[in-house]
Amino acid sequence: MLAAILSLGCIGLIAAVALGFAAKKFAVEVDPRELAALEVLPGANCGACGFPGCGGYAKALVAGSIDLNQCPPGGADTVAKLANILGVEASAAAREIAVVLCQGDNRKAQVKYHYLGLEDCTAAQRIADGPKVCPGGCVGLGSCLRACPFDAIEMTADGLAVISREKCTGCRKCVAVCPRKVIRMTPYESVVHVLCNSHDKGALVRKYCQVGCIGCNICKKTIPDAYKIENFLAEVVYEQDAEAAEAISKCPTKCILDFSVAYPDGSAQLPAVTDKPHAA
Amino acid sequence: MSLKTFAGGIHPPDNKEWSAHKAIEDCPLPAEFIVPLAQHIGAPSVACVEVGQQVAKGEEIGSAKGFVSVPVHAPTSGEVVAVENRPHPWGTLLPAVVIKPDGEDRWSTELQPADPSELSADEMIEKVRLAGVVGMGGAAFPAHVKMSPPPEKKINTLIFNGVECEPYLTADHRMMLEEPERILQGAALLQYVLGAEQVVIGIEANKPDAIALFEKHCAGTPVEVMPLQVKYPQGAEKQLIAAVTGKEVPSGGLPMDIGVAVQNVSTAAAITDAVLYGRPLIERICTVTGPAIREPKNLRIRIGTPLSHLVEVCGGLVEEPGKIILGGPMMGFTQLGFDVPTTRGTSGLLLLRAEDVVSQPESPCIRCARCVQACPINLLPTTVAAYARRDLLAEATEYCAMDCIECGSCSYVCPSTIPLVQAIRYGKAAILAKKRSSQVS
Numbered sequence: 001m002l003a004a005i006l007s008l009g010c011i012g013l014i015a016a017v018a019l020g021f022a023a024k025k026f027a028v029e030v031d032p033r034e035l036a037a038l039e040v041l042p043g044a045n046c047g048a049c050g051f052p053g054c055g056g057y058a059k060a061l062v063a064g065s066i067d068l069n070q071c072p073p074g075g076a077d078t079v080a081k082l083a084n085i086l087g088v089e090a091s092a093a094a095r096e097i098a099v100v101l102c103q104g105d106n107r108k109a110q111v112k113y114h115y116l117g118l119e120d121c122t123a124a125q126r127i128a129d130g131p132k133v134c135p136g137g138c139v140g141l142g143s144c145l146r147a148c149p150f151d152a153i154e155m156t157a158d159g160l161a162v163i164s165r166e167k168c169t170g171c172r173k174c175v176a177v178c179p180r181k182v183i184r185m186t187p188y189e190s191v192v193h194v195l196c197n198s199h200d201k202g203a204l205v206r207k208y209c210q211v212g213c214i215g216c217n218i219c220k221k222t223i224p225d226a227y228k229i230e231n232f233l234a235e236v237v238y239e240q241d242a243e244a245a246e247a248i249s250k251c252p253t254k255c256i257l258d259f260s261v262a263y264p265d266g267s268a269q270l271p272a273v274t275d276k277p278h279a280a
Numbered sequence: 281m282s283l284k285t286f287a288g289g290i291h292p293p294d295n296k297e298w299s300a301h302k303a304i305e306d307c308p309l310p311a312e313f314i315v316p317l318a319q320h321i322g323a324p325s326v327a328c329v330e331v332g333q334q335v336a337k338g339e340e341i342g343s344a345k346g347f348v349s350v351p352v353h354a355p356t357s358g359e360v361v362a363v364e365n366r367p368h369p370w371g372t373l374l375p376a377v378v379i380k381p382d383g384e385d386r387w388s389t390e391l392q393p394a395d396p397s398e399l400s401a402d403e404m405i406e407k408v409r410l411a412g413v414v415g416m417g418g419a420a421f422p423a424h425v426k427m428s429p430p431p432e433k434k435i436n437t438l439i440f441n442g443v444e445c446e447p448y449l450t451a452d453h454r455m456m457l458e459e460p461e462r463i464l465q466g467a468a469l470l471q472y473v474l475g476a477e478q479v480v481i482g483i484e485a486n487k488p489d490a491i492a493l494f495e496k497h498c499a500g501t502p503v504e505v506m507p508l509q510v511k512y513p514q515g516a517e518k519q520l521i522a523a524v525t526g527k528e529v530p531s532g533g534l535p536m537d538i539g540v541a542v543q544n545v546s547t548a549a550a551i552t553d554a555v556l557y558g559r560p561l562i563e564r565i566c567t568v569t570g571p572a573i574r575e576p577k578n579l580r581i582r583i584g585t586p587l588s589h590l591v592e593v594c595g596g597l598v599e600e601p602g603k604i605i606l607g608g609p610m611m612g613f614t615q616l617g618f619d620v621p622t623t624r625g626t627s628g629l630l631l632l633r634a635e636d637v638v639s640q641p642e643s644p645c646i647r648c649a650r651c652v653q654a655c656p657i658n659l660l661p662t663t664v665a666a667y668a669r670r671d672l673l674a675e676a677t678e679y680c681a682m683d684c685i686e687c688g689s690c691s692y693v694c695p696s697t698i699p700l701v702q703a704i705r706y707g708k709a710a711i712l713a714k715k716r717s718s719q720v721s
Contacts, residue, residue, distance in 0.1 A: 112616055116639055117699055118669065123706040128371020128616065 073169030322348030411554030443515030446608025466548030602634030668707025
């Protein structure tokens with residue numbers, strides 16, 4: 001009994017001394033500013049800054065090699081705190097958020113086939129270019145939802161990804177994962193978007209989607225500065241979109257949406273679906 | 281006597297009794313041919329005819345682009361009514377030449393028969409290329425590429441694939457029974473071109489009539505007939521080589537690396553037509569079968585015949601099909617509708633009823649290792665699939681994802697109905713895409 005206590009105690013003592021010595025001898029010098037910077041960063045390790053996780057970004061900041069505004073999830077608040085820690089002047093980059101430029105869920109857009117495979121948009125895209133007839137619209141299997149580190153994306157019951165304006169931090173993970181590039185980064189202040197990503201001609205779009213842009217030019221005629229049309233697809237010119245909302249009522253397919261009206265609280269929750277399913 | 285085979289594999293019900301006893305029938309001409317320009321592995325052909333132009337049977341309508349590419353020919357004489365994007369068996373709209381037959385079915389006068397004894401090997405290969413011959417087992421790899429291995433790779437063994445291990449399909453079986461001379465002539469031509477010492481025709485033991493017939497025809501010739509055990513995927517190239525020679529194609533390598541070349545029996549017949557008669561590949565044997573078709577048949581079809589016409593010729597549908605598959609049930613491609621045309625790789629049209637297509641929800645892997653036992657190339661499908669689904673591409677590559685032949689045996693045996701081969705295919709595509717993008721940047 002006693003021998004056991006003594007021998008274990010001795011081992012413990014020796015190990016403690018050895019560890020204590022090693023901790024002093026091999027201590028890694030960490031700039032206290034780096035720890036402080038890591039403290040104020042969001043900690044999602046999303047990689048939007050281009051560095052491996054928040055730790056990598058904090059290290060680069062202290063090394064002074066990059067700007068302070070590389071962390072979209074942190075926003076203006078984090079930039080101010082970082083500027084304070086590092087003792088420099090800095091202003092936040094304009095906040096950008098991701099928007100799914102599609103309204104064609106399984107009711108509104110025609111479906112080619114019933115997909116039963118892997119729950120992954122890229123996998124579905126490989127089978128005859130995805131289950132939807134539209135070549136540009138949301139595939140609807142939620143790859144972006146699983147990629148989002150901030151829980152900002154929801155899938156509607158009818159298979160359409162919708163991104164919350166308030167929760168989105170602009171990390172671009174969803175943009176990278178989407179096989180159809182239907183998710184676009186837009187200025188946070190811009191609330192009016194043309195929700196379509198199909199470059200097909202209008203007559204074709206009408207066949208497969210109730211809410212697709214048919215490239216009719218009416219929005220551009222109404223507010224010439226705020227819209228541009230390329231390849232039968234309208235797009236909001238985000239630099240000069242102050243009056244873009246005025247064209248909404250004119251759009252024949254209702255593919256222009258004002259998010260401040262549609263989702264006043266910024267949440268992604270879609271209003272209840274009231275229209276009839278799309279006839280196949 | 282135990283028959284030769286490979287390790288692994290599965291035994292799905294072969295369902296060949298629907299059509300195995302039916303003699304090949306000539307399929308009447310449809311009202312319209314849709315000839316896709318992309319029908320083979322490699323660069324698609326480019327249309328070289330214009331709308332309104334009259335074409336003769338066998339005339340070139342799409343020219344080859346690059347070495348791994350072959351031209352496309354008119355299946356009958358008639359008028360080109362459109363060159364546009366049409367539904368393609370790959371599931372998307374792809375460029376096709378649409379021909380309205382004039383009913384005369386007149387051959388192009390440019391096609392001349394040749395005496396093979398006066399042709400050199402290179403001339404024969406050129407004739408095969410011009411005839412647009414591709415591997416007719418389904419993968420549609422241009423035949424002239426397989427016939428011209430680099431000089432340092434000597435082909436010792438030439439294997440003809442008469443296995444037809446896909447359930448339901450009987451096209452190759454009927455061809456072997458009805459046209460053994462065409463196949464054997466092609467075999468002799470290929471042996472001459474490649475200089476192979478050993479020539480083997482591998483036939484699965486569930487076709488005893490074909491084996492007996494070939495043994496009779498090959499008596500006294502250098503061609504050896506080898507009956508093989510009935511097992512899926514016995515007809516896959518690497519598995520056939522393993523069964524016949526006992527050798528394994530190295531990972532990432534080609535059969536020519538171990539001195540072997542494999543051609544389908546139908547391809548051999550097409551090579552005979554190309555070299556001896558100068559005739560391009562414009563027709564093939566196609567099995568139209570399944571519980572949803574009224575009258576299963578083996579048809580000699582022209583390339584570009586719409587599926588709707590095949591259904592009509594076979595007496596129509598018993599009921600609305602639950603699944604339309606081009607090819608066999610294991611590796612065939614499910615189609616969206618009957619408006620797609622047949623291609624050079626179309627060995628069959630399988631129509632299943634809704635009740636035949638059972639789909640169960642996926643449940644967790646129970647580590648039973650049945651997929652591991654079934655995998656004919658000794659992969660760990662469950663591991664590779666798990667990595668692929670998590671986008672761990674480096675790990676998937678390490679576990680030889682790229683060696684998967686996509687035979688589907690793993691998904692077939694999985695008691696938890698995990699989409700294993702689907703996940704591996706997804707992983708393979710992601711690995712290839714990553715490789716391509718890293719080459720570009």
